[in-house]
Amino acid sequence: MNNSSLNNQLLPVDAIRILGIHKRAGEPLVFVKCHFDYNPFNDNLIPCKEAGLKFSKGEILQIVNREDPNWWQASHVKEGGSAGLIPSQFLEEKRKAFVRRDWDNSGPFCGTISNKKKKKMMYLTTRNAEFDRHEIQIYEEVAKMPPFQRKTLVLIGAQGVGRRSLKNRFIVLNPARFGTTVPFTSRKPREDEKDGQAYKFVSRSEMEADIKAGKYLEHGEYEGNLYGTKIDSILEVVQTGRTCILDVNPQALKVLRTSEFMPYVVFIAAPELETLRAMHKAVVDAGITTKLLTDSDLKKTVDESARIQRAYNHYFDLIIVNDNLDKAFEKLQTAIEKLRMEPQWVPISWVY
Structure with a gap:
């Protein structure tokens, strides 16, 4: 059957299994993460709805045939996995990038061809401030790797969700396996501060020159002083054989998600407002912090957490809701150990 006629000739799932599952000799296998x-x-x-292949976010599919511009043939990688049609990257990008305004829900039944004219689809482009067409992720080509230790562990989340506490606990409990960077700053050291401990102190002109040269992963200004994380300082930790733990702005993922840094990206999500309120009260009562947060502050954390998850969800390997720091640490620790024991699906650009 000619694959280009898929839009007119409707294939039952069994036909796809028989006709589509065989690839041309020598053609490389293609696997994608949804x-x-x-x-x-x-x-x-x-x-044809019956010919479609249902899948969930995070599942791995083998792409069997993608000659048709709108409908690819694919199968689940798990043993005995079913096969069927899935929307192509092109079709799903169009669907995600535009808002449907007018659509006739009627359509042909399987095995029939309809000549009935459809209403024209009218689209309005979304004008959401978070929307970035280049951030649309539909399928990501991946390759299967044997177990290995990731170069970086990147903790993403809103301010106040406990990322720093988790990072520090990992480093204190296992300093031979985990490390982190020392931030740079243009401010003058205080009397009790030593260069290279909490901060590395440099002149403002030197820091500005390095920022301009692209040597910083991220940087910012606070009370007239520059602060930032240098890319080389991450690699210095990695070169010692340790995993470098970073709690950075999500924008930094665009730089980090390469074979150079091979990150395992974990989103630390804020719990519901009531839980966050109770957790904050507990740390204040225990004398762990003297900083009192208002309900407005806590709500900002919950809202910011939701916004980050919406915008950067496709980068996350794992999501942990931090409603209990000990339990969140255990979940993260289990996930990290699993990476050293089980095969991993990683972006194909990390391999080839």
Whole structure:
């Protein structure tokens, strides 16, 4: 069957298994990680719902045939996994990038061809401030790697969700396996501060020159002084054989998610407002902190956490809701150990 006619000739799933599962000799196997949930029975565009392949976000699929511009043939990688049609990268990008304004839900049944004219689709581009077309992630080509230690562990989250506490606990408990960077600053050292401990002190002109040269992963200004994390300082930790733990701004993921840093990215999500309020009260009562946060402050943390998750969800390897620091640490520790014991699916650019 000619694959280009898939939009007119509707294949049952069995036919796809028989006709589509065989690849051309010498053609490389293609595997993708899905960054969205898909159910063909909720899809008004698929030519045949019964021929569609349902999948969940995070699942790995083998792409069998992608000659058709709109519908690819794929199968689940797990043993005995089913096969079927999935929307192509091109089709799903169009769907994600635009908002449907007018659509006729009626469509042909499987095994029939309809000549009935459809209403035209009208689209309005979204004008969401968080929307970035280049951030749309549909499928990501991946390769299977044997167990290995990631070069970096990147903790993403809103301010006040406990990232620093988790990072410090890992380093204190196992300094031979985990380390972190020392931030640079242009401010003058205080009397009790030694260079290279809490901060590395440099002149403002030197720091500005290095920022301009792209030597900083991230930087910012506070009370007239510059602060930042140098890229080389991450690599220095990695070169000692340790995993470098970073708690950085999510924008930094665009730089870090390469073979040079091979990050395991964990989103530390804020719990519900009531839980966060109780956790804050507990640390204040225990004398762990003297900083009192208002309900407005706590709500900002919850809202910021939700915003980061919406915007950067496709980068996360794991999401942990921190409603209890000890339990969150255990979950993170279990995930890190698993990386050293089980094969991993990683972006193909890390391998080739």
